[in-house]
Amino acid sequence: xxxxxxxxxxxxxxxxxxxxxxxxxxxxxxxxxxxxxxxxxxxxxxxxxxxxxxxxxxxxxxxxxxxxxxxxxxxxxxxxxxxxxxxxxxxxxxxxxxxxxxxxxxxxxxxxxxxxxxxxxxxxxxxxxxxxxxxxxxxxxxxxxxxxxxxxxxxxxxxxxxxxxxxxxxxxxxxxxxxxxxxxxxxxxxxxxxxxxxxxxxxxxxxxxxxxxxxxxxxxxxxxxxxxxxxxxxxxxxxxxxxxxxxxxxxxxxxxxxxxxxxxxxxxxxxxxxxxxxxxxxxxxxxxxxxxxxxxxxxxxxxxxxxxxxxxxxxxxxxxxxxxxxxxxxxxxxxxxxxxxxxxxxxxxxxxxxxxxxxxxxxxxxxxxxxxxxxxxxxxxxxxxxxxxxxxxxxxxxxxxxxx
Numbered sequence: 248x249x250x251x252x253x254x255x256x257x258x259x260x261x262x263x264x265x266x267x268x269x270x271x272x273x274x275x276x277x278x279x280x281x282x283x284x285x286x287x288x289x290x291x292x293x294x295x296x297x298x299x300x301x302x303x304x305x306x307x308x309x310x311x312x313x314x315x316x317x318x319x320x321x322x323x324x325x326x327x328x329x330x331x332x333x334x335x336x337x338x339x340x341x342x343x344x345x346x347x348x349x350x351x352x353x354x355x356x357x358x359x360x361x362x363x364x365x366x367x368x369x370x371x372x373x374x375x376x377x378x379x380x381x382x383x384x385x386x387x388x389x390x391x392x393x394x395x396x397x398x399x400x401x402x403x404x405x406x407x408x409x410x411x412x413x414x415x416x417x418x419x420x421x422x423x424x425x426x427x428x429x430x431x432x433x434x435x436x437x438x439x440x441x442x443x444x445x446x447x448x449x450x451x452x453x454x455x456x457x458x459x460x461x462x463x464x465x466x467x468x469x470x471x472x473x474x475x476x477x478x479x480x481x482x483x484x485x486x487x488x489x490x491x492x493x494x495x496x497x498x499x500x501x502x503x504x505x506x507x508x509x510x511x512x513x514x515x516x517x518x519x520x521x522x523x524x525x526x527x528x529x530x531x532x533x534x535x536x537x538x539x540x541x542x543x544x545x546x547x548x549x550x551x552x553x554x555x556x557x558x559x560x561x562x563x564x565x566x567x568x569x570x571x572x573x574x575x576x577x578x579x580x581x582x583x584x585x586x587x588x589x590x591x592x593x594x595x596x597x598x599x600x601x602x603x604x605x606x607x608x609x610x611x612x613x614x615x616x617x618x619x620x621x622x623x624x625x626x627x628x629x630x631x632x633x634x635x636x637x638x639x640x641x642x643x644x645x646x647x648x649x650x651x
Contacts, residue, residue: 329422336644349442464598498583527575533568
């Protein structure tokens with residue numbers, strides 16, 4: 248009754264506007280809901296009903312070359328699709344399913360988003376239906392819903408990658424981005440940041456155990472720092488560890504100051520107040536040359552041609568100085584990484600020395616826990632190494648073929 252009364256009081260144009268807004272929101276919501284449902288059906292393990300559909304369809308048509316993830320998705324007209332066959336040529340191709348884990352993994356999704364960020368025009372075309380005031384889904388979730396990958400039924404060394412978009416151009420662009428990024432990531436992958444989610448989880452568990460092990464070792468070492476059982480080697484390592492820690496603190500302080508200047512968008516000359524940068528490479532020589540040319544422009548009455556040449560050289564020197572400062576920043580980052588790695592290695596050496604002191608530490612309350620953590624760590628490292636090596640073999644010789 249109140250709704251009717253409210254409608255009567257409204258002006259005609261307000262009623263029409265309300266109806267249009269309602270229909271627009273409903274239409275956009277329905278379109279997104281359709282896409283979201285199609286995307287959910289693209290995950291072969293997401294719903295039990297989906298598994299039943301796949302089984303039923305395979306029994307009815309055993310000649311189907313690829314695993315069809317959803318009959319509903321096939322019939323949907325909400326998508327333009329680009330299909331790609333990923334073929335594993337290595338003899339261990341029976342582990343081709345690891346490529347499925349990698350392409351749908353968190354590491355690759357983050358890398359793919361970085362690729363799209365560097366190509367804003369393509370990204371806008373791919374994401375345009377989903378980036379507006381109505382949707383609050385994170386980009387990573389949207390991106391995951393736009394492609395799926397499934398194992399081929401008969402050929403165990405093949406997978407079918409299905410890339411979707413609101414237009415043929417959108418799906419084609421996303422497919423190209425996926426292929427290019429995946430090829431690059433396969434070549435640049437490291438043990439510390441693997442592509443396969445299972446390996447990434449193992450790596451995180453190992454890192455946590457390593458941190459726990461080092462913390463326990465440091466606590467034991469601190470309590471026995473003045474012990475008469477310390478060897479000359481242990482004393483030398485501790486001294487080097489202190490020096491390395493001081494270097495790290497210095498690099499970190501410089502990087503924090505650099506970040507502060509960058510975020511506040513101060514004058515680039517502010518970077519010269521940081522000692523590690525002002526003394527880097529040819530910075531001092533550039534500053535001397537720049538100062539000389541600037542004094543020539545101010546204190547001398549130069550001919551137009553000469554003044555133009557001095558101004559030109561001054562511009563080049565300032566550009567070279569900026570480039571040198573940028574190289575200096577990267578140099579500080581590299582020194583910081585190297586020092587941190589050195590600190591970890593020194594800590595491990597001390598840890599090994601402590602572990603050799605079984606008789607001395609046999610009654611120490613933390614030593615038993617330290618041995619337990621080390622045992623777990625050794626076991627997980629062995630499993631990770633075997634799994635990672637298997638993945639290294641499987642990822643060799645991958646061929647992508649776009650289905651016509």
